[in-house]
Amino acid sequence: MLTAQVLYGLTACVIVALGLRAALLHTSLLQRVVAINVMGAGVFMLLIAVAYRGPGLPPDPLPHALVLTGIVVAVSATALALALARRLHAEQDND
Amino acid sequence: MINFASSILILAGLFFYLAGSIGLLRLPDLYTRLHALTKADNLGLGLLAAGLALHSQHLLTSLKLLLIWLAVLAASATSAHLIARQARRQETRR
Amino acid sequence: MNTTSLLVFDGLLLFSIVGLAWASLATTDERRSVILFMAFGLVLAVAWGRLLAPDVALAEAAIGAGLSGALLLAAARKQPRLLSPGSSKGSRHPDGANVSLVSRWAVTLLSAALAGTLAWALLHAFSSTPHDMLPRAISGNLASSGVSNPVTAVLLNFRAYDTLLELAVLLTAVLGIFALGQGTPGYQPAGPIFDGLVRWLVPVLILTAGYLLWVGAHAPGGAFQAGATLAAAGVVLRLAGRSRIGLPDGFVLRIVMAAGVGVFLLVGLTLLLLGRPFLGYPPAWAGALILLIETAAMLSIAATLLLAFVGGQPQSADVNAAANRQREEMS
Numbered sequence: 001m002l003t004a005q006v007l008y009g010l011t012a013c014v015i016v017a018l019g020l021r022a023a024l025l026h027t028s029l030l031q032r033v034v035a036i037n038v039m040g041a042g043v044f045m046l047l048i049a050v051a052y053r054g055p056g057l058p059p060d061p062l063p064h065a066l067v068l069t070g071i072v073v074a075v076s077a078t079a080l081a082l083a084l085a086r087r088l089h090a091e092q093d094n095d
Numbered sequence: 096m097i098n099f100a101s102s103i104l105i106l107a108g109l110f111f112y113l114a115g116s117i118g119l120l121r122l123p124d125l126y127t128r129l130h131a132l133t134k135a136d137n138l139g140l141g142l143l144a145a146g147l148a149l150h151s152q153h154l155l156t157s158l159k160l161l162l163i164w165l166a167v168l169a170a171s172a173t174s175a176h177l178i179a180r181q182a183r184r185q186e187t188r189r
Numbered sequence: 190m191n192t193t194s195l196l197v198f199d200g201l202l203l204f205s206i207v208g209l210a211w212a213s214l215a216t217t218d219e220r221r222s223v224i225l226f227m228a229f230g231l232v233l234a235v236a237w238g239r240l241l242a243p244d245v246a247l248a249e250a251a252i253g254a255g256l257s258g259a260l261l262l263a264a265a266r267k268q269p270r271l272l273s274p275g276s277s278k279g280s281r282h283p284d285g286a287n288v289s290l291v292s293r294w295a296v297t298l299l300s301a302a303l304a305g306t307l308a309w310a311l312l313h314a315f316s317s318t319p320h321d322m323l324p325r326a327i328s329g330n331l332a333s334s335g336v337s338n339p340v341t342a343v344l345l346n347f348r349a350y351d352t353l354l355e356l357a358v359l360l361t362a363v364l365g366i367f368a369l370g371q372g373t374p375g376y377q378p379a380g381p382i383f384d385g386l387v388r389w390l391v392p393v394l395i396l397t398a399g400y401l402l403w404v405g406a407h408a409p410g411g412a413f414q415a416g417a418t419l420a421a422a423g424v425v426l427r428l429a430g431r432s433r434i435g436l437p438d439g440f441v442l443r444i445v446m447a448a449g450v451g452v453f454l455l456v457g458l459t460l461l462l463l464g465r466p467f468l469g470y471p472p473a474w475a476g477a478l479i480l481l482i483e484t485a486a487m488l489s490i491a492a493t494l495l496l497a498f499v500g501g502q503p504q505s506a507d508v509n510a511a512a513n514r515q516r517e518e519m520s
Contacts, residue, residue, distance in 0.1 A: 003192075003196065004195075004199060004240070005315060006311075006312070006315065007199055007200075007203060008199075008203070008236070008240065009308070009311045009312075009315070010308055010311070011203045011206065011207060012307075013304040013305075013307040013308045013311065014207060014304055015206070015207065015210055016300075016303065016304060016307060017300040017301055017303055017304035018207075018210050018211060018214060018300070019210070019214070020299075020300045020303060021296055021297055021300040022214040022283075024296045024300075025284045025288060025293060025296055026214070026283045026284060027283065027284070028217075028219055028283060030219050030222070030223070030261065030264055030265055031214065031219065031222050031283055033261065034213060034214065034222055034223065034226050034261060035214055037226065037253075037257060038210050038213070038214065038226070038229070041210075041229070041230070041233055041253070044233075044245070044249075045233070045236070046307070046311070048237060048240050048242050048245060049240065049311075050311075050314070051240075051242070052240045052241060052242075053319075053324075055241075058241070058328075058339070059240070059241045059242060060323065060324045061324070061327055061339035061340045061342070061343050062323055062324070062327065062343055062348075064242050064244060064245050064340045064343075065340050065343040065344045065348060065351075067242070067245050068244060068245055068248050068340065068344065068411075068413060069344075069351060069352065069355045071245070071248050071249060071252050071253050071413075072248070072252060072355060072359065072413055072490070073355060073358050073359075074253070074257070075252050075253070075256055075257050075260070075494065075497075076358060076359045076362035076363070076493070076497065077362065078257055078260060078261070079260055079362055079363075079366060079494075079497030079498075080362045080365045080366055080497075082260055082261070082264045082500075083365070083366040083369045083370075083497075083500060083501065084369060085264065086264065086369075086370075086500065087369045087370055090370075166390075166393070169386055169390070170386065170390070173382055173383055173386040176382050176383075177382075177383060180380070
């Protein structure tokens with residue numbers, strides 16, 4: 001159990017909680033998208049903390065690949081959410 | 096000897112970053128803050144890059160660091176210009 | 190390295206990360222929220238570097254902070270506040286005004302409980318003996334994978350199926366964006382200073398993208414980072430008000446968008462026809478096949494991310510010119 005792993009892992013849990021609370025309670029759609037991205041960042045930090053095996057050993061590459069995939073999927077989901085929000089706002093303006 | 100020199104350079108760079116951050120917090124106006132940030136951070140990055148290049152003792156790494164510094168120089172100067180121009184336009188519009 | 194100084198560094202880094210996340214979500218101004226989120230992404234990239242994850246650090250800086258930030262900032266520019274009914278204008282807190290105190294506390298406690306459960310599971314996992322099976326399997330098979338960067342080997346060879354599906358997710362997202370309407374009108378043509386920067390920055394970005402693609406086989410890099418850099422070049426062109434941002438027109442655009450998934454599938458099915466398992470590269474050809482797939486994936490990712498920034502199908506040059514004239518008349 002490395003100190004760095006524990007530190008980064010616990011911080012990741014805190015970030016996930018911050019993001020979740022903001023995603024549920026905020027009103028601004030944009031800020032909710034930001035909050036979900038923050039939650040995602042917390043999950044990535046969790047994965048990479050688990051993959052870290054100390055300064056001597058090379059890290060476990062499998063969680064790195066998962067996080068890489070996760071980052072790309074997160075940005076595409078963000079893009080789709082923002083397009084939906086823009087369309088929603090356009091529809092609200094037309095009413 | 097080399098470690099000492101590179102440490103001095105890096106510390107000098109960090110001093111400029113500190114000066115820029117204090118300027119950001121304490122100066123009254125958008126323009127003065129932009130000035131402080133851009134000047135101090137460019138010089139700070141240059142000193143930091145010089146210290147790291149010295150520390151690495153590798154030509155290719157030093158060239159890459161130089162390229163990074165030049166790119167950041169151009170980009171931050173352009174960004175500062177764009178921000179200041181937009182702020183000026185918004186002022187004259189009111 | 191001195192363990193106490195490393196601890197101090199970690200403490201400062203984590204404090205900045207949590208502080209930036211908190212500040213980004215605690216403000217009511219949307220633009221400030223997005224800019225703080227971009228800073229959060231960049232400091233996160235430093236954390237990835239500290240945890241010996243350079244590929245992830247590159248991707249986080251380019252995609253997580255850069256492109257996500259650009260997308261969010263472009264959305265914040267449209268209207269001052271994307272409000273939904275029930276929030277009072279000018280409120281000091283970004284939470285909804287009609288959310289009762291009880292539910293606010295309930296959600297906070299729920300989030301804290303989630304964090305606590307995660308932390309408990311994490312500490313439990315750390316205190317048990319670590320399983321080394323998968324990392325050893327990866328390093329054992331690395332020599333026959335065709336590349337020497339283990340992350341690239343995992344992404345493009347050992348878990349190639351997941352990467353294929355990820356490219357399909359990207360394609361689906363951009364198809365969804367297409368279905369929601371036309372892209373945004375462009376930006377004003379840039380002044381001489383920004384234009385001058387763009388003139389040399391875009392070729393440098395394209396070169397960097399090619400370098401990242403090539404070097405991904407034996408050093409941190411790869412198709413995703415290269416694709417994001419290419420997309421960044423296109424975003425810079427668009428911000429400078431150019432009508433041509435590097436996207437091909439019409440039919441060729443659709444080919445490029447589908448190229449990532451398409452080439453991947455073609456390689457997999459061809460291997461299936463030759464009697465090998467789906468996406469089971471023969472070790473002698475693995476390097477070349479990975480490079481082929483990565484090239485197609487890079488172009489596809491770049492086109493997809495750039496289209497996501499444009500917000501839909503690119504409007505024709507006439508519409509952009511009309512929008513610019515209208516803007517000049519109004520100012």
